[in-house]
Amino acid sequence: MNTEIMIDIETLSTKNNALILTIGAIKFQRGCEIKELKNMENFYIRIDIKSCKNLNMHVDDDTLKWWDKQSEESKYEVFTNPDRLYIKDALIKLSDFLKGHRYIWANSPSFDCIILENAYRLCNLEIPWKFWNLRDCRTVYDLGKISLKSVSVVKHNALDDCYNQIIALSKYFNK
Numbered sequence: 001m002n003t004e005i006m007i008d009i010e011t012l013s014t015k016n017n018a019l020i021l022t023i024g025a026i027k028f029q030r031g032c033e034i035k036e037l038k039n040m041e042n043f044y045i046r047i048d049i050k051s052c053k054n055l056n057m058h059v060d061d062d063t064l065k066w067w068d069k070q071s072e073e074s075k076y077e078v079f080t081n082p083d084r085l086y087i088k089d090a091l092i093k094l095s096d097f098l099k100g101h102r103y104i105w106a107n108s109p110s111f112d113c114i115i116l117e118n119a120y121r122l123c124n125l126e127i128p129w130k131f132w133n134l135r136d137c138r139t140v141y142d143l144g145k146i147s148l149k150s151v152s153v154v155k156h157n158a159l160d161d162c163y164n165q166i167i168a169l170s171k172y173f174n175k
Helices: 049-053 061-068 072-080 087-098 112-122 137-144 158-173
Strands: 004-011 020-028 042-046 103-106 134-136
Touching: 004 112, 004 158, 020 072, 020 087, 020 112, 020 158, 042 087, 042 158, 049 087, 061 072, 087 112, 103 112, 103 158, 134 137, 137 158
Parallel strands: 004 103, 103 134
Antiparallel strands: 004 020, 020 042
């Protein structure tokens, strides 16, 4: 199967053991027409913050200050919306969603994927990808002279960020 997956997370730190607030992922196929987000197979989970704190996942004061400056919609989604899962349950569901993938894309695997890998380890779960299957969007944007800002609509929502990143990638693949 040639399914590729875009992943994005929202966190409370920029460290490798950051507390994860939300996880978004979307399945797509390179070279295929990008559908509306609502018509794409996607994954989105809000994480129970206490379950991450119980694992001593990192919270950074500067990141908290940064979140204070974000839109009310974004803050509601990551902090207030009550529909949440414990981190371990969320990671198990993410692993199920990732089955059959070809590549995992992220705006930076050295951020999103590393933080997720550390969370998998903290929860004693197997990491659902091999390091050689990780792909970096920012490298492609740079090579194709594509600005992610030119396609972004809603910011700091993990699912919307995934969708915007797929649109930016498709601009490169369609050149």
